Amino acid sequence: MELKVINDKGQSSAALSASDELFGREYNEDLVHQLVVAYQANARSGNSKQKNRAEVRHTTKKPFAQKGTGRARAGMSSSPLWRGGGKIFPNTGIENYEQKVNRKMYRAGFAAILSKLVAENRLVVVESLSVDSPKTKQFADKIKALGLSDTRVLVITDSLDENLYLSSRNLPNVLVLEAYQADPVSLVRFPRVVVTRNAVAKIEEMFA
Numbered sequence: 001m002e003l004k005v006i007n008d009k010g011q012s013s014a015a016l017s018a019s020d021e022l023f024g025r026e027y028n029e030d031l032v033h034q035l036v037v038a039y040q041a042n043a044r045s046g047n048s049k050q051k052n053r054a055e056v057r058h059t060t061k062k063p064f065a066q067k068g069t070g071r072a073r074a075g076m077s078s079s080p081l082w083r084g085g086g087k088i089f090p091n092t093g094i095e096n097y098e099q100k101v102n103r104k105m106y107r108a109g110f111a112a113i114l115s116k117l118v119a120e121n122r123l124v125v126v127e128s129l130s131v132d133s134p135k136t137k138q139f140a141d142k143i144k145a146l147g148l149s150d151t152r153v154l155v156i157t158d159s160l161d162e163n164l165y166l167s168s169r170n171l172p173n174v175l176v177l178e179a180y181q182a183d184p185v186s187l188v189r190f191p192r193v194v195v196t197r198n199a200v201a202k203i204e205e206m207f208a
Contacts, residue, residue, distance in 0.1 A: 006125070006127070006146070008128065016200060022204055028109070032109050038101045039101075039183060049092065052088075113187045113188060125197060125200060126195070130164060136168075139164070139171065146194065151173070156196070156203075
């Protein structure tokens, strides 16, 4: 399939021939959802720790008499039923939230997201994107020239030099990544995605 290409001034350039398997795939919402959930789950550290009734600090003295008070019997204030007591099924701090996604599923889901971006005209392919010096204003002007200054933008380049990184990090609505760093969550989260011509070739090489 042919992808429209523009230069960094927003002017049309020579079209790019891209893989139908990667950019013209049918969208699979269930697969994309599974991929995004798994990606976020695998990013969890799982180190949240809670105390059970044996670990909370408490006295072993019986709170009140077994009979005669009219209240339900209680043996210790560490009971999970009491405020300040231990948790019944606490997080141990070593939880594993990892979800397995095999390579074939990951590639299919990634391709489905890219194809959806193309179908909805949310993917912008540019010849190249660079700045002469680490100035935020220079990079912001380039984003404005592409007509994307009023939305959140994900920029994917084949290589990220220091000037491009430094000039983009102060823009709250812009995230710049190299092709190998692109992930499903970022592709779904940003309304517009800018990809350089060389980055398209690198992505095709990665998923070939």
